[in-house]
Amino acid sequence: MIASPTVASRSKNHLPFGEVRHGRLYGWDILSVSQFSRADLDAIFDVAKEMRHMVERVGTFDLLKGKLLACLFYEPSTRTSSSFIAAIERLGGSTIPITQGVQFSSVSKGESLADTVRTLECYCDAIVLRHPEIGSAALAAEAARKPIINAGDGAGEHPTQALLDLFTIEEEFGRVDGLMVTMLGDLKYGRTVHSLARLLALFDVPLNFVSPDILGLPPMLRVELVKAGVRLRETSDLHEVLAESDVLYVTRVQKERFESIELYNQVKDAYVITPKTLEAAKPDMILMHPLPRVGEISTEVDSDPRAAYFRQVENGMYVRMALLAMVLGKA
């Protein structure tokens, strides 16, 4: 397992309301993909499938009635916060949404985050945290008695995104082992790609990495994946690997990552997916994207059944419902 030994999956088995609770992930902080074993992933996805089934049947249900989730977003993220709010609401719980008025103390940022988290946990049962600084989620988890769910800590991790990506592959094919996954775009800075690659390393999945030279895989991640036994291939030409890919995972090339606008313009349109691109792909390939897109996938592709990115969005709600239910001991 490619696990960072520095991130322990700390269980917070306090029983504040006198209840007996149990089950995998109960009381965990969700900080990093490196916390999860294959057995954990199987368990999460089993619960996520049940969540989909229940939402399709009844819309919402009262599994987490009586639970309050604080959504503490130090930077806006409509998609992620909406997904978590929908998840807790569909489980019969409630939210304290905090996206306004969260300020950084210029003096002691860490201290202030710790105090904010310790204040919020007096009111709620778990905290979803989005923060622009790497390591902030771990710091919050250290301070808190109640579970912290990392919804993105800057250049660090966004583990629920990687989980929903993997769940989508599993849902679309009914399996993960034996598939060939190709990742395209910004592989140097793309947090999403890094986390998903680490999760896929737990499976028997060859990985292709397609990017312009200046946006290639970080050397340390390459070493990590190779050590984990991943068969990987790097190229700058999508067509070398497209025809044999089962999954094509496209990411956005973010302007703010570049040192100059010239470098950005040079590569930004290099890998735009159009209906023409898909002609060379397998008929049952799936096309994924973490969204938002800014032109990397033409909207003409949306009506192609292989376009899986909005199904991927919906899966995010089911995975987050599963995590909340499990962390709060109700799955």
Place this chain on the structure above:
Amino acid sequence: MIASPTVASRSKNHLPFGEVRHGRLYGWDILSVSQFSRADLDAIFDVAKEMRHMVERVGTFDLLKGKLLACLFYEPSTRTSSSFIAAIERLGGSTIPITQGVQFSSVSKGESLADTVRTLECYCDAIVLRHPEIGSAALAAEAARKPIINAGDGAGEHPTQALLDLFTIEEEFGRVDGLMVTMLGDLKYGRTVHSLARLLALFDVPLNFVSPDILGLPPMLRVELVKAGVRLRETSDLHEVLAESDVLYVTRVQKERFESIELYNQVKDAYVITPKTLEAAKPDMILMHPLPRVGEISTEVDSDPRAAYFRQVENGMYVRMALLAMVLGKA
């Protein structure tokens, strides 16, 4: 019926949760007043009256339990968003409020709105949209599988405002036909006035339009109303028509509409309603205003029983409850 043939009342009769649903307006996008026939209006107002009755009796009830409403506001509107949030909460449903972090992609605005809407509908059952650009609600409705409710698209329409205005007249008098309605203030740019006038054209209601010359009725709307058989009268002198009016609908003269501050100052105080003004009005006339007011109606008037503008606010909640219940097939 003065209906724009370009706005179809598209029904989205998907049954995502395996339920049988039915009824008028079920699955509709609510985009424009031109969607509604008199029979539709009668049906909406019947449901709105039931909603008032239920709120007065029990406060909230579980008609929309299990339903999640996304409130996507690209520009702030405390009144409108509060009204929709109250409406869904009083029906036992929940909201995903989105007023922060919604950004415009400078490149492809429409595309970005479409993607945002297609993302949100993965989590929720209907979307209320406020957006500064005309036509945005129609664009969103085109992209979405789930119902879109237009809560204002710039200089375009704000159909729920017009519906609550008409419902207020109907509630106050028990009828609409045969009343004389006078509209005052900014008739050139006042979206509210235009929409209400179009709805009133479905009834036997003579309309008076009172404004300074430079803020008169747009010629195309005048033609449209005349073609629909409306008896209309335009004047710059309120006293020509005040004594025979049953409804006086006052609107704000918005500074941002004027080319120069001189032009604004010239007319802004021309039509301020005071207790003195009301001396010439019928004892059972009602005074309406879409709010917020900035001096067009003196606060001294508030205690006059003819001041109907806060009753009008309350009616907004009942009308929006009715629309939500009908669109979601639960009325």
Place this chain on the structure above:
Amino acid sequence: MIASPTVASRSKNHLPFGEVRHGRLYGWDILSVSQFSRADLDAIFDVAKEMRHMVERVGTFDLLKGKLLACLFYEPSTRTSSSFIAAIERLGGSTIPITQGVQFSSVSKGESLADTVRTLECYCDAIVLRHPEIGSAALAAEAARKPIINAGDGAGEHPTQALLDLFTIEEEFGRVDGLMVTMLGDLKYGRTVHSLARLLALFDVPLNFVSPDILGLPPMLRVELVKAGVRLRETSDLHEVLAESDVLYVTRVQKERFESIELYNQVKDAYVITPKTLEAAKPDMILMHPLPRVGEISTEVDSDPRAAYFRQVENGMYVRMALLAMVLGKA
């Protein structure tokens, strides 16, 4: 009782939903600590204790099901708004959170606030108001038919903070009479300290005030307390009174209160509490702080059982639950 005769505890015994309601505080606006008698405080704290008991047992319950609380915050306050949202949600009610898009009319602020409040009360059952201007809560209460709860009106009052402070003392010791309370820090501008001192004047509690000379107690408050029979002592040396204190209430010295940065730097670190400070304190003393802190209490102190400030935060939720239940006639 040190009561300002200008603040009446106005009861708003309208029964909008046909219910019979009763009990102490029913229909009150909560504007100032000067509204409360000792019997009121006893009643509030009895209900707050029940609230803690229920939350510990079941998390949330449906005492205020059907009630909608508008949280109208003209300035952000994560802590206070989160506490009120948690309080109403744990009672089975719902919120309309308004923190965005609330704008000041530059012309007629009071009028605009009155109209906003009169609009919101058309949708909700009570309004929590935070506003930067002194007297704003009283103005809103004057305009509103439904109860207004003051969550801070600038340099004015923040009565629910003072109530939770007093409730914490009562919870920690099982009594208030006979304790010695020491207040430390900014006693000149500290709204929190002033309100708590006024409440403590209802009890048999000697008060020590420790501050730098330039941040001492306002002369008028000193006179008020002395007239009420309070035995008070003022000093700039904490060690004169620390050993005999049962409660040490620390406040933040706010930079924005000072005329110059030099004056601020001169006193800001004068009274920082560290583990060393506590060596001289009673073993069962409690250390309180309204939070947020910016260095006045070292984080090393957090693990000392005498550090009561996070228990104080939690008590805030129970006191606000009690107030909401009582004001809405459901306690």
